[in-house]
Amino acid sequence: MIKNTKTDLPQEELERAKKIILDLQAETALLTDKGYGPFLAAIYDDKGNLVAKRANSVAQEQCCLNHAEVNTIRQAHEKLKTYDLAPYNLSIYVTAEPCVMCMGAIMWSGIKRIFYGVNSSDVEAITGFDEGFKPGWFEAFAKRGIEVYGEIEPEAGKKVLKDYIAKGKEVYKPSCQRGK
Numbered sequence: 344m345i346k347n348t349k350t351d352l353p354q355e356e357l358e359r360a361k362k363i364i365l366d367l368q369a370e371t372a373l374l375t376d377k378g379y380g381p382f383l384a385a386i387y388d389d390k391g392n393l394v395a396k397r398a399n400s401v402a403q404e405q406c407c408l409n410h411a412e413v414n415t416i417r418q419a420h421e422k423l424k425t426y427d428l429a430p431y432n433l434s435i436y437v438t439a440e441p442c443v444m445c446m447g448a449i450m451w452s453g454i455k456r457i458f459y460g461v462n463s464s465d466v467e468a469i470t471g472f473d474e475g476f477k478p479g480w481f482e483a484f485a486k487r488g489i490e491v492y493g494e495i496e497p498e499a500g501k502k503v504l505k506d507y508i509a510k511g512k513e514v515y516k517p518s519c520q521r522g523k
């Protein structure tokens with residue numbers, strides 16, 4: 344059952360979102376073998392054109408800010424040369440639910456719609472990543488006119504995360520949070 348803040352999304356848009364998320368999951372599986380984290384985001388305009396796409400590069404670039412969503416939003420700002428993405432009517436597609444940092448970044452970016460794959464609770468259960476605290480974020484985003492659609496093709500995303508762990512890849516978190 345797809346979670347959402349708005350129920351009137353046309354079926355064709357939902358089908359398109361499913362395809363994009365599945366493609367992102369497949370690409371994520373390849374990118375993790377190149378040193379990227381197991382998360383990928385893409386931003387599309389309302390005509391279906393790809394504006395930006397980047398993976399999580401926290402471990403690769405040694406920067407805790409470099410989650411897939413933040414990397415992708417930064418790329419969109421650089422490409423469109425504006426801090427306000429709202430006039431472009433953009434959607435962000437992410438392989439997993441945004442963490443507390445990315446939730447904030449999306450809110451400030453002007454992106455209008457979020458589509459994501461795996462729930463944060465499942466990401467945490469499978470991997471041990473800490474996704475932060477996001478009480479009532481669906482409602483908070485709805486109030487700001489940002490639509491959220493979650494749990495899109497979650498099984499494909501869970502498999503990518505399980506494979507990441509099975510391969511013994513890094514679950515990066517600050518040392519003060521390890522060993523809990």
Ligand SMILES: [Zn+2]
Pocket residue numbers: 410411412441442443444445446
């Ligand atoms: Zn994040």
